[in-house]
Amino acid sequence: MDDKLKRIFYIAVQRGASDVHIVPAKYPTLRVDGGLVNLNEEGIIFASQTKEMLFSLLNDDQKNFLIKYKDIDFSFNIDDKIRVRANIYFQNNGLAGAFRIISTEIKTIEELNLPPILHEFIKKRQGLILITGPAGSGKSTTLASLIDEINHNRNSHIITIEEPIEYIFLPDLSLISQREIPRDSPTWHRALRAALREDPDIIMIGELRDATSVQIALTAAETGHLVLGTLHTNSASQTIDRILDVLPEGQKNQARFQLASTLIGVVSQRLVSRLKGGRIPACEVLVANPAVKNLIRENKIYQIDLVIETSIESGMFAMERSLATLVNLGEISMETAFDYSINPERLKNLLK
Numbered sequence: 001m002d003d004k005l006k007r008i009f010y011i012a013v014q015r016g017a018s019d020v021h022i023v024p025a026k027y028p029t030l031r032v033d034g035g036l037v038n039l040n041e042e043g044i045i046f047a048s049q050t051k052e053m054l055f056s057l058l059n060d061d062q063k064n065f066l067i068k069y070k071d072i073d074f075s076f077n078i079d080d081k082i083r084v085r086a087n088i089y090f091q092n093n094g095l096a097g098a099f100r101i102i103s104t105e106i107k108t109i110e111e112l113n114l115p116p117i118l119h120e121f122i123k124k125r126q127g128l129i130l131i132t133g134p135a136g137s138g139k140s141t142t143l144a145s146l147i148d149e150i151n152h153n154r155n156s157h158i159i160t161i162e163e164p165i166e167y168i169f170l171p172d173l174s175l176i177s178q179r180e181i182p183r184d185s186p187t188w189h190r191a192l193r194a195a196l197r198e199d200p201d202i203i204m205i206g207e208l209r210d211a212t213s214v215q216i217a218l219t220a221a222e223t224g225h226l227v228l229g230t231l232h233t234n235s236a237s238q239t240i241d242r243i244l245d246v247l248p249e250g251q252k253n254q255a256r257f258q259l260a261s262t263l264i265g266v267v268s269q270r271l272v273s274r275l276k277g278g279r280i281p282a283c284e285v286l287v288a289n290p291a292v293k294n295l296i297r298e299n300k301i302y303q304i305d306l307v308i309e310t311s312i313e314s315g316m317f318a319m320e321r322s323l324a325t326l327v328n329l330g331e332i333s334m335e336t337a338f339d340y341s342i343n344p345e346r347l348k349n350l351l352k
Contacts, residue, residue, distance in 0.1 A: 001056050001057060001078065002052065002053040002056040004042070004049075004053065005022070005053045005054075005056065005057075006078060007042075008020060008022075008028050008039065008042060009078055009082055009084065009099070009101075010078075010082070011030075011039060011042075012030050012101055013082055013101060015030060015032055015037075016032060016033075016278070017030035017031055017032050017037075017101060018031050018032070018100065018101060018136070019031035019098065019099060019100050019101065019136075020084075020097075020098075020099040020101070021036075021096070021097070021098055021099075022045060022050055022053060022054065022096060022097040022099075023045075023050070023091070023093075023096045024045060024046060024047040024049075024050040024093040024094045024095070024096065025044060025045075025046060025047065025093055026038075026044060026045065027039055027040055027042065027043070027044055027045070028042045028045060033273050033274075033277065033278060033279060034271070034273050034279060047093055047094035047095075050094060050095050050096065050097075051094060051095045053097075054088050054095050054096075054097050055095075057074075057076060057086065057088070057097075058072075058074075058088070062074060065182075066088060066090075070089065070090045071087060071088065071089035071090065072087070072088055072089075073085075073086070073087050073163050073164050074086050074164045075102070075164040075165055075166060075180075081104070082101065082104070083101075083102040083103075083104050083166075083167075083168070084099050084100065084101060084102065085099070085100040085102055085164060085166050086098070086099050086100075086164075087099075100166075102140075102166050102167060103141075103167075104168075106144050106145060106148040106167055106169070107141070107145055108145060108148075108149065109145055109146075109149065112138075112141065112142065112145055112281065113280050113281055114142060114145065114267070114269075114281060114283065115267060115283050115285050115315070117265070117285060117287065117315040118142075118145075118146060118267065119149070120315070121146075121264050121265050122146050122149060122150055122226070122228075124226060124264050125201075125224075125226060126221060126224050126225055126226055126262070127221050127226060127227070127262050127263065127264040128217060128218070128221040128227050128228075128229070128259070128262045128263050128264060129146070129226070129227070129228045129229075129264050129265060129266075129267075130208075130228075130229055130230070130231060130239055130263075130265075130266045130267070131143055131146075131228070131229075131230050131266075131267050131269070132230065132231045132232070132233045132234075132235075132236070132238075132239045132266060132267070132268045132269070133232070133233075133234070133268055133269045133270055134232060134234065134270070135232065136271065137269050137270050137271050137281075138269060138271050138281055139230040139269070140166050140167070140206070140230070141167075142267070142269065142281075143204060143206075143228055143230060144166070144167035144169075146228060147160065147169060147176075147202070147204055147228070148167075148169060150174060150202060151169055151170075151171065151172050151173065151174040151176060152172045152173060153173065154173055154174060154201075155173050155174065156173075156174045156175070156201035156202050157174065157175045157176075157177070157198075157199055157200050157201050157202070158174050158175070158176045158177070158200065158201065158202045158203075158204065159176075159177045159178075159179065159195045159198055159200040159202070159203050159204070160176070160177070160178045160179065160203075160204040160206070161179050161181065161185075161188065161191045161192060161195060161203070161204070161205050161206060162178065162179070162180055162181070162204075162206040163180065163181040163182075163188070163206055163207075164180050164181075164183075165178050165180045174202075177198065179191050179195075188209065188212075188213055189212045189213070189216075192205065192212070192213060192216040192217075193216060195220070196216070196219075196220060196223075196225075200225060201225065201226065202225065202226045202227075202228070203217075203220055203225055203226075203227050203228070204227075204228045204229070205217060205227065205228070205229035205230075206229075206230065207229065207230050207231070207232075208229045208230070208231050208243070210246055211246045211247050211248065211251075213229075214243055214246055214247060214255070215247070215251070215255075217229055218255060218258040218259060218262060219258075221258075221262035222258055222261065222262050227262075231243070233268065234268065234342060235268050235284060235305070235319065235342055236266040236267075236268050236284050236285070236286035236304065236305075236308060237286075237301055237302070237304040237305050237308075238268075239266050239268065239286075240259070240266075240296060240301050240304065241301055243255070243259060244256065244259070244301075256296055256297055256299060257297060259296055260288075260293040260294070260296040260297045261293070263288040263292075263293070263296070264287075264288055265285065265286055265287045265288055266284075266285070266286040266288075267283055267284070267285055267286075268283065268284040268286075268319065269281045269282065269283045269284075270282050270283075270319070270340050272323075272326070272332050272336055272337075272339075272340050273332065273336055274331055274332060275330065275331065275332060275333055280326065280331055280332065282319060282322045282323050282326060282332075282337075282340060283317075283319070283322050284308065284317065284318050284319040284322065285308075285315060285316050285317055286304065286308055286316060287311070287314050287315050287316050289311070289314055291307050291311075292304060292307055295307065305318070309321075318343075318346070319340070319341065319342050319343075320341055320342070320343055320346045320347040320350055321350060323337040323340060323341060323347055324337065324347060324350035324351050327351060328351075334351065337351075
């Protein structure tokens with residue numbers, strides 16, 4: 001690895017950055033508490049330097065892949081102290097890189113300030129658990145926490161399918177097989193189909209990205225497996241819509257019944273800036289109780305938001321309730337709450 005690039009990563013960790021950006025003709029840039037900060041002391045990096053720095057991370061096969069497809073996802077360790085998820089890509093001025101700093105420690109549900117009902121979700125032996133939110137909202141970290149809790153409490157075979165592998169799990173009570181696309185399998189679809197023949201109890205899917213992955217996830221959950229996956233959606237009800245929307249018209253009706261019978265719950269999350277520094281998750285929780293399952297079967301997804309609002313005793317709560325609670329606890333500012341609100345009017349009423 002290039003010495004300057006290594007130094008930048010160490011600075012990023014020291015300053016609590018979540019991401020590092022290397023873009024030609026710019027200063028190295030860190031994302032700290034959600035905002036971008038230039039590393040002016042490292043100087044502007046020009047295109048020739050950028051290429052040399054970024055190529056230092058790649059082997060010959062990866063370089064060939066990058067040149068052919070114009071971007072590549074992978075992960076790597078630095079001195080066994082820092083783990084990084086990387087995307088190197090071509091852009092107008094040459095090669096650039098976006099890097100996510102991954103903690104080498106997998107934190108618990110409590111340490112991450114996640115909803116306690118997640119403990120109940122992962123006690124289930126079969127079904128579908130979905131963690132959703134925009135890019136950079138901590139979905140992978142939440143998934144890792146859930147898988148690690150299962151690992152320490154259950155004798156199960158866990159298969160993860162990721163692009164790339166982020167958190168490294170150390171097997172405890174469970175047997176864990178982590179597969180990286182395309183290193184360990186050429187495509188998501190092949191890895192997902194193969195997973196059903198590899199005697200899993202639990203399948204973790206890094207992202208449900210298309211009709212095939214959704215179909216396989218639903219089939220796996222229906223046939224006795226616990227399936228955990230992520231989606232890029234902004235709310236629990238939007239998640240249900242997205243799953244059904246990606247499927248061909250002729251398969252939607254069957255999928256509604258599959259989803260109604262297998263869904264355990266949905267957690268939609270955002271990472272919001274804390275008043276005392278750092279970030280904390282604000283979450284919406286949907287529990288697939290009989291009322292929710294019935295709405296999915298009857299294709300009345302638009303009514304799910306109302307069920308969430310009126311089912312606090314079942315462990316459900318909307319994003320606005322989570323944001324209002326964080327404001328009342330002094331964790332985040334009112335301005336921050338409104339920045340992340342889906343329904344500002346509802347948030348205003350809750351804060352009153």
